[in-house]
Amino acid sequence: MGALELRGVTKSFGSTEVIKGVDLSVKDGEFCVFVGPSGCGKSTLLRMIAGLEDATGGDILVDGKRMNDVAPAKRELAMVFQSYALYPHLTVRDNMGLALKQAGVAKSEIKVATDRAAAMLGLEPLMGRRPAELSGGQRQRVAIGRAIVRTPKLFLFDEPLSNLDAALRVATRIEIAKLHRELKATMVYVTHDQVEAMTLADRIVVLRAGRVEQVGSPMELYNDPANTFVAGFIGSPQMNFLDAASLGLPAGKVGIRPEHLTISRDQGEIPAEVSHVEKLGGETLVYARNPQHGLLTVRLFGEHDFEVSEKVHLTLQRERMFQFDPDGQRRR
Amino acid sequence: MASRKPVRWHIAVFLAPAVLVYTALMIIPLFGTLAQSLMNKDATGERVFVGLQNFARLFGDAIWSDAFWNALANNTWFFVIHMLVQNPIGIALAAILSTPKLRMAAFYRTAIFIPTILSFVIVGFVWKLILSPIWGIAPGMLDAVGLKFLFAPWLGREETALTTLALVSVWQFVGIPMMLIYAALLSIPDEVIEAAEMDGITGWSQFWKIKLPLILPSIGIISILTFVGNFNAFDLIYVAQGALAGPDFSTDILGTFLYRTFFGFQLQLGDPYMGSAIAGSMFGIILVGVCIYLFGIQTRLRRYQF
């Protein structure tokens, strides 16, 4: 229960069109992540699904029912906000139970539901506190708990981890993944962090300027990007783009991921000069400059010693390389 | 090497102007008045210390105490009307103004706030003209809608005069609670309201369950401002009914009582010593009220950070 379908959804604020026709279907139980650069319309799309923003055009369907004119609360979905948006005057327990109380659910049932959610998220010792007495990570867990309690058809997350520090972000990410496995609920998750997208998603929707660029599983997007935008957006460090003509290929661009370039001191296709080296312990990133192709990133596993301004040679693993036509579309 | 903190002269220098002005204009007159309330003239017209005699007269001598309790009771009623009418209306107006669907909100906001910046002289005089049974427009307007029978010379009747004036004051000052509550409502983050929408808490229940608890601290501040303002009130009554606060002292509040006593009015001679005693009593009443608020209420109101 909880399949989502968008058909030609558009949104304009005044005369500026922010969402320019999005078609998408999310299967029941799927974890779908929207990624894209800032301002591309991820939040707007999510808010339209939630009913906080009216769609200018198109249809939004949940389980086959058109939801465009249904009030947010009646859509049976729950949203977790970036700023947590907890009710400051209520305790953790009341924050989580308020929706059920409003719906007229019996007190004993509310207690069962909130206790269950609290147990899932490890919130039991905090039930009597107010949001101001919680840390950021705890607040975010309460916000997630508030969503769970309502047993919605669909969970919506708008950048829920972006206010947390790096370690907590990883921990909460794992918790959300676990939650998804336990609840088997459909989740739509917005982020601009592509690591979050890759690790959580069953399917990623890459958005750019109000349009869907590509939809696919994380590995599909990694191994088979449709265009230079998706290729550059997915994968970190970013894919290298080289001029195709100078490599003896049809005009356009050639994309190669940093892990698919090999570096050698004595021989190779592309001569370059090391301009910076980042040693991360498990891996080493070498930034090398070639006058024709600009700065290229090479990712090496393990520790390697390269000096700045050392002369090196780079080689492309041909079978790993992507060719794009001059418009940026993948050449197949 | 122990480095001693240098004397921070700049703190004293920056504080001095405010402290000096405040002392000259507030502290000295306040203590002067309090001191004067403990003095009186002896037979030769000399100023002598009489202890609490003035207060004993004020509360014990029927001539004084009847007038004092009358003024205090009227003043309390004046305050009750403000609390029951002005503040709820102010909150309701703010709630209406903060709904995003309302058009011309800025116009309404300004229109409702304008009476607050009018002089009380204008307000008192205008309402006297409006309500006058002889040349006022209220009878005519009620007549036009067939409700003339409802009209009464409200300002001229003992039973209604005080309430009428309190409502005029409400009309004048309702913009202040409205603005304060409006600001408090705007400071509630959109996402909290949106979360409430998602939880199915909409309309009135959203106001009662989410917004009202979050603006309670502002309501507390408004209450104490109303209290202080009302127990210091004078001007509107004076303009509308004169220092005798007629009819038959039915609109007499502490401010007008103080004025008559201190400066004298018509046949009554001014008595600065008894006047100071009344002023001291007013100060005490307000001090007690403010302390109850500060220590009894405000500490219980949580301020919410979002």
Ligand SMILES: Nc1ncnc2c1ncn2[C@@H]1O[C@H](COP(=O)(O)OP(=O)(O)OP(=O)(O)O)[C@@H](O)[C@H]1O
């Ligand atoms: N209420 C609004 N009125 C006008 N324009 C808006 C409004 N809300 C959003 N926009 C515009 O719509 C576009 C998409 O905004 P949106 O918030 O969906 O971006 P986003 O993808 O969530 O970005 P971010 O990653 O920074 O959160 C932006 O260009 C923004 O300026």
Ligand SMILES: [Mg+2]
């Ligand atoms: Mg956003």
